[in-house]
Amino acid sequence: MSSLSGRGTLLSQAIFHSLAGISMEPFAGLDYYRLDELYSDEERLIRETVRTFVDAEVLPIIEAHHRQGTFPLHLIPRLGELGLLGANLRGYGCAGVSEVAYGLIMQELERGDSGLRSFASVQGALAMYPIYAFGTEAQQKDWLPRLARGEKVGCFGLTEPDHGSDPAGMVTKAVRRGDGYVLNGSKLWITNGTIADVAVVWARTEEGIRGFLVEKGTPGFSAREIHGKFSLRASITSELIFQDCRIPSASLLPGSEQGLRAALMCLDQARYGIAWGAVGAAAACYDAALKYAKARVQFDRPIAGFQLVQQKLVRMLTEITKAQLLCHRLGQLKEAGQARHTQISLAKMNNVENAREIARLAREILGAAGIVDEYPVIRHMLNLETLYTYEGTHEIHTLILGRDITGLSAFA
Numbered sequence: 001m002s003s004l005s006g007r008g009t010l011l012s013q014a015i016f017h018s019l020a021g022i023s024m025e026p027f028a029g030l031d032y033y034r035l036d037e038l039y040s041d042e043e044r045l046i047r048e049t050v051r052t053f054v055d056a057e058v059l060p061i062i063e064a065h066h067r068q069g070t071f072p073l074h075l076i077p078r079l080g081e082l083g084l085l086g087a088n089l090r091g092y093g094c095a096g097v098s099e100v101a102y103g104l105i106m107q108e109l110e111r112g113d114s115g116l117r118s119f120a121s122v123q124g125a126l127a128m129y130p131i132y133a134f135g136t137e138a139q140q141k142d143w144l145p146r147l148a149r150g151e152k153v154g155c156f157g158l159t160e161p162d163h164g165s166d167p168a169g170m171v172t173k174a175v176r177r178g179d180g181y182v183l184n185g186s187k188l189w190i191t192n193g194t195i196a197d198v199a200v201v202w203a204r205t206e207e208g209i210r211g212f213l214v215e216k217g218t219p220g221f222s223a224r225e226i227h228g229k230f231s232l233r234a235s236i237t238s239e240l241i242f243q244d245c246r247i248p249s250a251s252l253l254p255g256s257e258q259g260l261r262a263a264l265m266c267l268d269q270a271r272y273g274i275a276w277g278a279v280g281a282a283a284a285c286y287d288a289a290l291k292y293a294k295a296r297v298q299f300d301r302p303i304a305g306f307q308l309v310q311q312k313l314v315r316m317l318t319e320i321t322k323a324q325l326l327c328h329r330l331g332q333l334k335e336a337g338q339a340r341h342t343q344i345s346l347a348k349m350n351n352v353e354n355a356r357e358i359a360r361l362a363r364e365i366l367g368a369a370g371i372v373d374e375y376p377v378i379r380h381m382l383n384l385e386t387l388y389t390y391e392g393t394h395e396i397h398t399l400i401l402g403r404d405i406t407g408l409s410a411f412a
């Protein structure tokens, strides 16, 4: 992975940060079941490179961005430079790393912040992947290298104001007119929407649901940022509006003829990254809680010495370890092209639910300090509310699995 060649410089830097008066050692990793022994040298190296990048360039600035509700735009070319955008895709300037390495990248980015991992997920799994899997060669050559370098930004518009968990009911339409289509409708809650140079937009056509590439600046296409979020604050979330927006036939993703199934295939790629990313957020919370518990003295002893605190720490460790094992096996299956979408659902559902609980336990251990952003815990706790809902809510994944094991659909 030649684009990771800058790692020597980064790795040589000593990274420390101090939080709320208690000196925090750099994250040493959490590997209770010695999973490191199962990763290849390259996978470990990639993980360390991203870990170092996050420690050096993300953690020192992320609380300020979270507080201000801004995304650290200057990191986009850095993500490209490090080969972290669409990293599991092959060719077109993509790094072509293994699925496990890709998962480890997502894990480390989300240890920094869910907004950062969401950026990389949307860029790689929801903008680059559909072009890679369903686009023409011309579309691939045009967009993928620039998206991989972080020169251009992509977004994915599936959700609509009245159709979230039920995207099959979408009302956004693309009607054939002359040598192209006219797009009308809107998409809501779209990550990267206002900064995207290209939007992968799913719309109803006479032939069924199809994916289109809509470029920024196309007349009739506008985007507005959604403000007032208390979760994923260091991420841009937008509404996309299409009013008689004329797009050429060449903007159709021809491989999206499978309709909604094609969109769901993209979501599977992203959900895989979320399953790994949730482990990173949980590990950050566990790490902060353990260090805090050892340093915080009450009743003349560190609170880590109390049974009730230990019970919480042990629960956190146990769930993180189980989630890591789930991710690793899922990564192996995905690498072999054998990961079923229901297995991805199970990992997303389980790992996010447990990360959400772990963040709450960590917040409890920090007491009052758990509600201020001098520690990363409350930020992760709030971010995990979004993970619980997006890319298929927890309930929808439960129904997907329920249908799989019973053969009976309980959706409607």
Ligand SMILES: Cc1cc2nc3c(=O)[nH]c(=O)nc-3n(C[C@H](O)[C@H](O)[C@H](O)COP(=O)(O)OP(=O)(O)OC[C@H]3O[C@@H](n4cnc5c(N)ncnc54)[C@H](O)[C@@H]3O)c2cc1C
Binding pocket: 122, 155, 156, 157, 158, 159, 163, 164, 165, 166, 188, 189, 190, 191, 192, 231, 232, 237, 386, 389, 390, 391, 392, 393, 394, 395, 396, 399, 410, 411, 412
């Ligand atoms: C920060 C953020 C970023 C996002 N980024 C993107 C993006 O980039 N692109 C994109 O297309 N979308 C994006 N989304 C949208 C996200 O995927 C949707 O929010 C999600 O699919 C849920 O849709 P909804 O919010 O409309 O909830 P609804 O579908 O209205 O659901 C509300 C509640 O009802 C429950 N529910 C719904 N149907 C059933 C059922 N049959 N049985 C039981 N319970 C049910 C749900 O589980 C949920 O608890 C993003 C969302 C957020 C918050």
